[in-house]
Amino acid sequence: MKTYLDCFPCFMRQALFAARISTNDVRLQREVLNRVAEELTRFPLDATPVEMGEKIHAIVKEITGNKDPYKEEKRKYNEIAMKMLPRLREIVSASSDRLLSAIRIAIAGNIIDFGSLSDFNIEDSLEHALSVDFAIFDYGEFRSLLNTAHEVMYIGDNAGEICFDRVLVEELNRMGKKVYFITREEPVINDITLEDARFCKLHEIAEIMSSGSTAPGTIIKHTKKEFRDLFNRVPVIIAKGQGNYETLSGEKRPIFFLLKVKCPVVARDIGANNMDIVLKYNLK
């Protein structure tokens, strides 16, 4: 997905939010905004918004010296979500379509996103994702590709959310699939790293790997070869959240985007409304 001019005010908003989480020094916060404003004047619109996000968070880290400002928030949401796990599993067990139910749960977790939102309610998101109609629903294609696939790549998104993803990974395991669960390379916003994957014990049910990308998304040209080889080989890829959609929607691979739409620009690009839930096949 390309960058729209609507993203520019939002870049400044994200920069201010991240700067304030990273430091109480207003002088440093201002310095962050100034540097981001300078970067904005040079940023090409044919790059994805995530590439600007990567720059923003690198600037915040450099100026404030805070390398992982969301560390506490990430732990908090991982803990909250891990406690919800038994209940989430029960929902899947009690449903008539286990796979679909697990997909809905994974999408519910996508509300835990400090890049797009500063305030959210997990219980409301769960109730919503379990009951609402999908705005885009390529479930037939998903089941069909999954039928013949032995391996699935699952590109995760945020801390907390990863425990909701776990429910879907467990379901894929149950269907006999080997899952490669992918994280970001290092902390950026509340996106997951290998540490979060281990905290939520994903390594016990999937092969975990970081992509090499330090952005809040998956910028293919910045990923490591090991990831790219896998990405180009596996027959089914699940990509969670807006950041992965923004960076991977142009790739000619069998990707299924699983997300809750949380910004009007992504909504327009993907063809849905804000707060809609989406299961979109990239090669349709």
Place this chain on the structure above:
Amino acid sequence: MKTYLDCFPCFMRQALFAARISTNDVRLQREVLNRVAEELTRFPLDATPVEMGEKIHAIVKEITGNKDPYKEEKRKYNEIAMKMLPRLREIVSASSDRLLSAIRIAIAGNIIDFGSLSDFNIEDSLEHALSVDFAIFDYGEFRSLLNTAHEVMYIGDNAGEICFDRVLVEELNRMGKKVYFITREEPVINDITLEDARFCKLHEIAEIMSSGSTAPGTIIKHTKKEFRDLFNRVPVIIAKGQGNYETLSGEKRPIFFLLKVKCPVVARDIGANNMDIVLKYNLK
């Protein structure tokens, strides 16, 4: 009111909104955002947000060549509001406190603000302003100062809104006050100029004058001497809207700010919540 870092994303939002109203050329819109981003890096936080607003709209005019992009919108809202005038007068006539009722009506009109909002409903705003409690209500001080005053300066704000102001000016006339009604010097956003004052026939019930300020507010150091002499002489000043609050809240003059709060930064600064209605005395 000083500028807060929260204003920075909003400056970009305002710039984009104004650029899009002024031209369909995305290249020029981008040029506007770039120039505004550059200005942001130099903007002192002890200046008022309106001073950045003035720069933004000057940049939009310079780059797009469109000197009055809100011309049609202004005419439209002037016409809509003029048609409402008989009904607004009836509300005042039927009320037990004519002056307060006219103040509430004037505040209702303050919803017509393309600087803060891109979408609003005049009827809802009228109903709200007529019924809701004031968050700040220095009505006693207002009545008291008005009792001994023969002259009142009324600094207007936006097109459309000016016809709502007219109801309060008529009431001041009825109380025997001479009113000086002040407009901006030239078109900026949907703020009023002398042309709007004449369209709504304010010149028949008040002495109309432009302030000399080309900003969407009243930057005293940029006003003309004729205005400043009057501003420093009259015993009561009514200043409508956020732009006038932002630029005049630091002045040691008997100003009553009449507004609907439409941004969280002004809300915090003035001591109210978003969408509250306010009648605030500056010298209290």
